[in-house]
Each structure stands twice: as structure tokens, then as C-alpha cells.
Amino acid sequence: MKTKRITACAFALPLLAGAAHAQQTADADTRSAALLASNCANCHGTLGNAQGAMPSLAGQSKSYIVEQMRQFRDGKRPATIMHQLAKGYTDQQIELIAEFFSRQKSAR
Amino acid sequence: MNTRRITRRDALKAFSAGAVVSSLSACATMGQKNIGRVVVVGAGYGGATAAKYLRLWSDGAVDVTLVEPSEAFISCPMSNLVLGGSKVLADVTVSYSGLDKHGVKRVRDTVSAIDVDKKQVRLASGGMLPYDRLVVSPGIEFMYDRLQGWSSAGEATVLHAWKAGPQTVALRKQLTDMKDGGVAVMSFPLAPYRCPPGPYERACQIAWYLKQSKPKSKLIVLDANPDYVSKKPLFSRVFGEDYKGIVEYRVNAPVNEIDLKTGTLVTEIGDRVRADVINLIPPQRAANIARDAGLITANNRWCDVNWTSMESIKVPNVHVLGDATLSAPGMPKSGHMANQHGKAAAAAIIELLNGRAVVPPMMANTCYSFVDDRNAVHVDSVHRWVPEKKTLEPVAGAGGISSQDRASWALEGAYAQSWATTIWADMLS
Numbered sequence: 001m002k003t004k005r006i007t008a009c010a011f012a013l014p015l016l017a018g019a020a021h022a023q024q025t026a027d028a029d030t031r032s033a034a035l036l037a038s039n040c041a042n043c044h045g046t047l048g049n050a051q052g053a054m055p056s057l058a059g060q061s062k063s064y065i066v067e068q069m070r071q072f073r074d075g076k077r078p079a080t081i082m083h084q085l086a087k088g089y090t091d092q093q094i095e096l097i098a099e100f101f102s103r104q105k106s107a108r
Numbered sequence: 109m110n111t112r113r114i115t116r117r118d119a120l121k122a123f124s125a126g127a128v129v130s131s132l133s134a135c136a137t138m139g140q141k142n143i144g145r146v147v148v149v150g151a152g153y154g155g156a157t158a159a160k161y162l163r164l165w166s167d168g169a170v171d172v173t174l175v176e177p178s179e180a181f182i183s184c185p186m187s188n189l190v191l192g193g194s195k196v197l198a199d200v201t202v203s204y205s206g207l208d209k210h211g212v213k214r215v216r217d218t219v220s221a222i223d224v225d226k227k228q229v230r231l232a233s234g235g236m237l238p239y240d241r242l243v244v245s246p247g248i249e250f251m252y253d254r255l256q257g258w259s260s261a262g263e264a265t266v267l268h269a270w271k272a273g274p275q276t277v278a279l280r281k282q283l284t285d286m287k288d289g290g291v292a293v294m295s296f297p298l299a300p301y302r303c304p305p306g307p308y309e310r311a312c313q314i315a316w317y318l319k320q321s322k323p324k325s326k327l328i329v330l331d332a333n334p335d336y337v338s339k340k341p342l343f344s345r346v347f348g349e350d351y352k353g354i355v356e357y358r359v360n361a362p363v364n365e366i367d368l369k370t371g372t373l374v375t376e377i378g379d380r381v382r383a384d385v386i387n388l389i390p391p392q393r394a395a396n397i398a399r400d401a402g403l404i405t406a407n408n409r410w411c412d413v414n415w416t417s418m419e420s421i422k423v424p425n426v427h428v429l430g431d432a433t434l435s436a437p438g439m440p441k442s443g444h445m446a447n448q449h450g451k452a453a454a455a456a457i458i459e460l461l462n463g464r465a466v467v468p469p470m471m472a473n474t475c476y477s478f479v480d481d482r483n484a485v486h487v488d489s490v491h492r493w494v495p496e497k498k499t500l501e502p503v504a505g506a507g508g509i510s511s512q513d514r515a516s517w518a519l520e521g522a523y524a525q526s527w528a529t530t531i532w533a534d535m536l537s
Contacts, residue, residue, distance in 0.1 A: 042531045051533055052530065086506075
């Protein structure tokens with residue numbers, strides 16, 4: 001119990017303290033999701049808090065992000081760039097990314 | 109005796125309980141347990157990102173020391189706008205102090221040697237830094253040895269400005285000092301080189317300045333490549349429409365000789381181009397510190413890495429990032445990409461220090477280029493791990509370039525500026 005708790009804690013992400021009690025696989029999934037979602041951070045900010053004209057993703061609902069990504073991918077929502085990037089990710093990856101950002105705190 | 113024994117046992121119990129309590133309270137304050145020491149060499153787009161994310165993703169469990177000689181970060185992306193005159197160097201300069209709150213230990217010094225056997229780096233000031241894992245994000249070195257007629261005498265006047273900083277400002281001054289009716293020339297090498305669309309953006313920026321201020325002047329662009337390396341439909345249109353009569357674009361024109369006395373470039377086929385301002389961007393390779401550490405493995409120029417972890421294929425425990433790497437198929441040498449390298453390395457190092465398997469990363473790239481002071485165009489791509497080929501490859505059907513709709517280029521200009529401030533914060537705040 002002691003070892004497990006410390007291990008889980010040391011690698012849980014900030015604001016994801018709930019994951020500290022999850023199974024080891026769930027922790028691994030969390031780390032994978034954090035790495036995957038960091039693809040977006042260059043433009044949308046660390047943990048989804050962007051600057052300037054770029055939309056923030058932190059704190060958006062999971063279903064909203066998933067829906068927007070689908071619309072970009074299918075050409076239903078016009079974009080300068082996201083219609084091209086959205087095609088690079090699988091449905092499962094988009095779910096993980098959306099879940100991750102929905103759990104982050106918005107700084108705005 | 110009996111009493112003493114019991115006391116001892118009780119004491120052990122108490123100690124054990126105390127250990128649990130203190131571990132848990134360390135846990136509650138987001139873990140102070142140290143799992144390893146990482147030294148990061150170079151605080152550009154790759155190194156600074158790796159340093160920050162190592163701290164962020166390990167909750168401070170990785171001890172990170174970042175060695176960088178510069179006082180502040182100066183961005184290559186956006187620095188072409190300094191040449192055009194719509195920005196100054198301060199606009200593309202960011203303090204490193206934002207990394208302090210993440211617990212990154214900053215050392216303002218140069219790494220003079222890496223001892224990969226003893227796992228330590230030597231600093232120019234004489235100090236030593238031991239590491240469990242090393243991140244080398246060294247940038248590029250210019251191969252002036254390939255340029256006949258070159259000598260150090262040329263350094264003050266024939267500028268590359270391909271590392272943003274004093275040369276950027278000096279090249280801007282050469283352009284503003286040039287008379288109307290003068291000739292500027294820029295030369296750039298065969299791919300791969302740092303920032304594939306960068307030279308074309310620079311041509312647009314110089315041409316934009318000339319068009320505003322010195323319309324009788326000309327810019328000759330000597331491209332060593334057989335065709336546009338990046339965003340051809342966009343740059344060829346802008347050269348032809350916006351900068352007609354100013355930009356003279358020539359392909360298959362690698363420069364391999366210079367006459368410093370007369371200010372003349374000589375191309376491979378013997379064309380001689382004399383100019384008032386010469387911007388010469390030489391061929392490039394991984395920087396000297398990477399070469400000296402034995403990290404260069406391809407064509408005496410670039411560092412092969414394992415794309416799941418960014419670890420050198422040759423030197424264990426050393427991860428190489430950014431332009432110095434032998435690029436994966438379809439992957440540009442860009443600041444955006446280096447940032448992604450930094451995150452992949454950070455995640456992998458945390459897994460490795462914990463004795464866990466590394467998760468292959470996804471990576472994405474976006475490069476904006478300004479065609480004047482306000483309008484920008486992009487190229488983007490997404491890269492996934494292909495297990496059977498053991499590399500990252502662009503995802504087929506994803507990525508692309510800007511549309512030809514000029515109305516969207518103004519919107520992209522606003523996004524490009526926001527991209528810059530956001531990615532600078534992603535690596536430095």
C-alpha cells in the first residue's frame with residue numbers, strides 16, 4: 001500500500017490527483033494521454049491554456065472537443081489548419097486528448 | 109531486560125510509522141522523491157521544453173540542470189520579421205527566468221566536453237555536472253569549409269543570420285544602409301537544413317522591406333535545390349504577384365565559392381553574382397559538442413536517434429533533440445518539431461528512470477511563414493510511430509499547406525503571432 005501510493009503519487013499529473021488511487025494501468029494511460037495531448041500544447045498552451053488568438057482547450061468538455069475534432073476531420077467545421085491536423089489522429093487518440101483537456105483547469 | 113526489549117520494539121514501530129507518515133506527507137506536497145539527475149545541454153526550442161516537461165511530468169522527482177550560455181532565449185522563428193522591419197529583436201526575445209518556478213536549475217555556461225563513460229559534463233568555467241541521463245539539444249554548426257575563398261575576414265560582413273541574435277540586427281542594418289537601386293543576394297543550401305520554409309519567408313521579408321522603402325532595388329535568391337523546398341504553390345505565387353520585379357528566384361544554384369574582396373558569389377555552374385548585401389546561409393551539421401561526444405552517426409553531419417525515446421543509437425543515456433538529429437522521413441528541422449522532441453524525451457526519460465517501458469510518441473508540426481508584415485501561410489504534418497519500420501512517419505492524408513484564399517492569410521497572421529507567444533510560454537513559462 002505504502003509503495004503503491006508513493007509511486008502513483010510521484011507520477012500523477014498536477015490536477016489529476018484522483019488518478020493517485022487508480023490502478024497502475026490507469027496511471028500508465030494517464031501518462032500516455034499527457035504525452036499525446038502535449039502535441040497540442042505548442043499552439044494551445046501547456047495543459048491547454050493558450051495565449052492570444054489561439055483557443056484554450058483546458059476545461060472544455062470532453063464531448064465538445066471530440067465533436068469539434070470530428071467536424072474538423074470531416075470538413076464540416078471550416079478551419080485554416082485544424083482540418084489538416086485532425087486527420088492525423090485516431091478516434092481513440094482524440095478521446096484520450098479530449099478527456100485529458102477536460103480535466104485541466106482553465107486559467108482564463 | 110524485558111522492559112528494554114519492549115521499548116526497542118516500540119521504538120522500531122514508532123520509527124516505521126513515522127516513515128510512512130513522512131512519505132505520505134511528501135506525497136501530499138507533490139513528491140520530493142528524487143529518481144535521477146538529468147543535465148540538459150542547450151536551451152533552445154528542444155532543450156528548454158525538455159527541462160520544463162521533465163519537472164512538470166515527474167512532479168519534481170527528476171533533478172534537472174539546464175546549461176545555456178545565452179542570457180535570454182532569442183527565437184529563430186519570427187526573427188525574419190526583424191529583417192523586414194515589422195519587429196525588433198526584443199520582440200523575439202524571452203527571459204529564461206520563467207523556468208525557475210518549475211525548479212529547473214539554470215547554469216549560464218558552455219559545456220566544453222561530455223564524458224559519456226563517467227556520465228558527466230565539463231563546463232567551460234571548470235565545473236563538472238554528473239548525470240544519470242543527458243539531453244543534448246545543441247543546434248547547428250555552419251560548414252564554411254565547403255566554401256572556397258572563405259576566411260574569418262568574411263565573418264563581419266557576410267552574414268548568415270540563421271541563428272537569431274546580433275547577426276539578425278546586423279543584417280537588418282546592412283539592408284537599411286543599402287542605397288535604393290542596390291542589389292541584395294541570399295544563398296541557401298541543399299536540404300536538409302534548419303527551417304525548410306525559412307529562406308523563402310526571409311526572401312519575402314527582405315522583398316517587402318525593399319518594396320516599401322527601396323523599390324528600385326533587387327533581391328536575387330540563389331536556391332541550391334532543384335525546386336522550392338517548402339510551400340511551393342504559396343511562395344511562388346507571392347514572389348510572382350507581390351514581389352514581381354524585386355525578387356529574382358533561381359533554382360539549382362548552390363554557391364560553393366565567394367570572393368570576399370569584390371562581394372561576389374560564384375555558383376556551382378560558374379554564375380557570378382555581385383551584390384551590395386550578401387546573406388549567405390551555408391550547409392549545416394549538428395553542432396560541435398555533439399560531434400565531440402561521438403553523437404554524429406550519419407554523413408558526418410547528423411545524429412541518429414531512437415524515435416521512441418530520442419536516445420542516441422550510439423551513445424547510451426544520451427538523448428539528442430532538434431535540428432541536430434538525422435530527421436525521420438518527412439520531418440522538418442523546425443523549432444516546433446524540436447519542442448515535440450523535448451516532450452518525447454522528457455516522457456521517455458521519466459519512464460526509463462522508473463524502469464518502465466517507453467511509450468512511442470505522436471508528434472505534430474506547424475510552421476508559419478509571414479509573406480509580409482501581417483499575412484502568414486503555414487505547412488503542417490502529424491507523425492506517428494511505425495513499429496515495423498522503427499521510425500516516425502507522416503500520417504497519410506493528414507497535414508497540408510494554406511489555401512490560396514488570401515483572406516485567410518490575415519487570419520493566419522494573427523494565429524502565427526499567437527503560435528509564437530504560446531510556444532514560447534510552453535517552453536519557458
